[in-house]
Amino acid sequence: MRQEQFVARYQAEWQAFEHWLETREDLRKALSERNTGDVGDEDIPARYRRLCQQLALARKRGYSPVVTARLQALMQRGHNLMYRTPAPRWQRAVEFLLADFPRLVRSEAGCMWAAAALFVVPLVTMFFLLQWQPELIYGVMDPAAIAQAERSFDPAAAHSKLGRDSGSDWQMFGHYIMNNISIGLRTFASGLLFGIGTILVLIFNGLHIGATFGHLQQIGSGDPMWRFVAGHAPFELTAIVIAGGAGLRLGLNLVAPGRRRRSDALVVAGIKGARLCLGIAFMLLVAAFIEAFWSSTQSIPAWIKFSVSGVLWTLVFAWLWFGGRNQPGDGDAP
Amino acid sequence: MLDTYREVVTPEGVALHLPAAGPVPRALAWSIDFVIRLGILLVASMVLAMLGAAGQGLYLVVLFLIFWAYPIVLEAIWSGQTLGKKALGLRVVNGDGAPVGWLPAITRNLLRTVDMLPFGYATGLVASLADPYGRRLGDMVAGTLVVHTARERDAVPAPINAVLVPPLALQPQEQGAVVAFGERAPLLTPARQVELADLAEPLTGTRGQSGVLRLFGMANWLLGRR
Numbered sequence: 374m375r376q377e378q379f380v381a382r383y384q385a386e387w388q389a390f391e392h393w394l395e396t397r398e399d400l401r402k403a404l405s406e407r408n409t410g411d412v413g414d415e416d417i418p419a420r421y422r423r424l425c426q427q428l429a430l431a432r433k434r435g436y437s438p439v440v441t442a443r444l445q446a447l448m449q450r451g452h453n454l455m456y457r458t459p460a461p462r463w464q465r466a467v468e469f470l471l472a473d474f475p476r477l478v479r480s481e482a483g484c485m486w487a488a489a490a491l492f493v494v495p496l497v498t499m500f501f502l503l504q505w506q507p508e509l510i511y512g513v514m515d516p517a518a519i520a521q522a523e524r525s526f527d528p529a530a531a532h533s534k535l536g537r538d539s540g541s542d543w544q545m546f547g548h549y550i551m552n553n554i555s556i557g558l559r560t561f562a563s564g565l566l567f568g569i570g571t572i573l574v575l576i577f578n579g580l581h582i583g584a585t586f587g588h589l590q591q592i593g594s595g596d597p598m599w600r601f602v603a604g605h606a607p608f609e610l611t612a613i614v615i616a617g618g619a620g621l622r623l624g625l626n627l628v629a630p631g632r633r634r635r636s637d638a639l640v641v642a643g644i645k646g647a648r649l650c651l652g653i654a655f656m657l658l659v660a661a662f663i664e665a666f667w668s669s670t671q672s673i674p675a676w677i678k679f680s681v682s683g684v685l686w687t688l689v690f691a692w693l694w695f696g697g698r699n700q701p702g703d704g705d706a707p
Numbered sequence: 708m709l710d711t712y713r714e715v716v717t718p719e720g721v722a723l724h725l726p727a728a729g730p731v732p733r734a735l736a737w738s739i740d741f742v743i744r745l746g747i748l749l750v751a752s753m754v755l756a757m758l759g760a761a762g763q764g765l766y767l768v769v770l771f772l773i774f775w776a777y778p779i780v781l782e783a784i785w786s787g788q789t790l791g792k793k794a795l796g797l798r799v800v801n802g803d804g805a806p807v808g809w810l811p812a813i814t815r816n817l818l819r820t821v822d823m824l825p826f827g828y829a830t831g832l833v834a835s836l837a838d839p840y841g842r843r844l845g846d847m848v849a850g851t852l853v854v855h856t857a858r859e860r861d862a863v864p865a866p867i868n869a870v871l872v873p874p875l876a877l878q879p880q881e882q883g884a885v886v887a888f889g890e891r892a893p894l895l896t897p898a899r900q901v902e903l904a905d906l907a908e909p910l911t912g913t914r915g916q917s918g919v920l921r922l923f924g925m926a927n928w929l930l931g932r933r
Contacts, residue, residue, distance in 0.1 A: 422719055425719035425720065426720075429720055429721050435878070437879070437882050437929050438879065438882055438883045438886050438929075439886070439929065439931060441879070449724070452717055452804065452805070453805075456804075457786065458807070458809060541759075541761060543760060543763075543764035543765065544760045544764040544767075545764065547763065547765060547770075547771075548764070548767050550768055551767040551768070551771045551774075554771060554775070555774070555775070558775065559820050561817065562818050562819075562820035565818060565844060565848065566821065566824075623848070636847060639847060640848060640849070640850040643814040643818070643849050644810050644811070644849070644850075647810045647813040647814040647849075648810060650813060650817060665764075
């Protein structure tokens with residue numbers, strides 16, 4: 374078929390497709406208005422495939438760029454429309470949090486346990502080391518930071534809030550969100566440095582927290598300190614460990630990609646890590662909320678705080694352990 | 708490595724053309740975004756300063772959102788473009804040419820942390836110079852690509868109305884070159900036009916100004932002006 378005949382035969386189809394694109398391309402407009410054109414929305418996939426076939430034909434037959442460029446442009450617009458991001462749905466978000474996220478965490482159990490060990494072992498070691506050799510604290514922490522921690526948890530102090538020198542609940546809420554979630558996300562991202570970044574972040578955080586706890590316990594500020602951390606620890610510490618696990622997976626896939634190309638292995642770990650990060654951000658958000666509005670309240674007696682903490686630890690572990698166990702999973706589909 | 712043009716075959720069996728963007732336009736787009744983000748923060752800080760300590764907390768929440776969520780949300784819902792990318796005509800797409808989704812957008816923006824190391828996106832710059840498609844590390848992990856959006860070039864009116872049938876049948880690439888000459892030569896100096904047209908001497912059969920006119924005529928014919 375000659376080019377002129379080809380164009381004459383299909384011109385009307387292309388124009389109809391183009392017209393549909395112009396009137397219905399914008400999702401919001403398409404949802405609010407009825408389709409009054411000749412081409413129904415349901416016909417578009419078929420028409421798009423037809424257009425693709427015509428483009429392939431036009432290329433194969435060596436038609437001039439005037440035709441192929443036009444078809445190419447139409448095809449690309451159609452392609453962007455066909456494969457665009459689906460709008461997020463609320464129900465899906467709840468499902469993700471309740472079922473998919475715990476399932477994801479369990480699917481990386483090895484990395485998660487490794488991250489937990491990298492975090493908990495330095496923490497506990499440092500804690501007990503300081504009970505035995507209290508002066509070691511000056512080797513790991515800056516004197517100003519020590520003084521600040523001592524002030525924040527001074528049992529004799531008159532200020533009404535636990536765990537801080539000053540600042541209102543809301544101010545601290547913002548502070549915790551900015552700081553803690555950023556640390557969590559960075560813990561994951563630094564796994565791209567062959568996992569070394571994540572390992573260092575986990576160990577240093579473990580050391581630092583262990584040193585603070587150990588020192589405060591040793592100087593006799595243990596009571597306000599435990600009352601402060603009991604509430605948000607279940608979410609915050611677990612989230613940091615999960616972020617570490619995701620980072621380790623990323624680093625591991627870079628170092629040992631297995632039977633995949635290194636780039637493909639990285640993409641798999643990256644997408645998985647992004648999904649984990651959604652859950653991590655949620656957990657840290659909850660932790661920031663608890664830390665700002667519950668943990669710092671002086672008036673709540675210790676036994677309530679510790680019982681709530683026990684309930685929360687149980688909840689977090691039950692959630693991660695049982696969440697989504699008996700449902701048909703969607704596997705790795707995003 | 709010099710050819711940054713990537714062709715991806717879609718499920719429908721036709722090739723998508725993805726002209727990958729290099730570090731310079733991307734850095735410019737990032738700076739535009741940076742200025743916009745600073746502006747938002749400035750306005751937010753002025754408004755929230757009136758609310759006292761609670762305002763300070765909210766300011767930190769805004770800071771968090773601007774820092775982490777701004778690029779993710781814009782890229783995911785606005786067909787892969789932040790404001791800066793829109794201004795520079797760039798777009799983030801999946802490696803297979805599809806519009807970028809939420810998860811790749813999250814991954815590539817979280818991994819900015821690594822690309823920023825040790826300072827000023829140095830890692831990202833090295834990665835994007837080494838990669839044939841100019842991807843930084845975050846792009847590689849997310850499986851995404853930053854491309855130039857095709858600029859809609861207005862059809863330049865033909866400088867002459869003459870139509871000339873090419874003396875021999877041309878291959879599609881050759882036709883493309885002649886049509887491109889017809890569209891773009893009016894933007895060049897006459898001397899450069901002649902220089903380019905002289906290269907096509909086997910086709911036009913002459914040199915100098917008459918070669919230019921003949922090429923314009925053939926471009927008109929190829930564009931269907933009869």
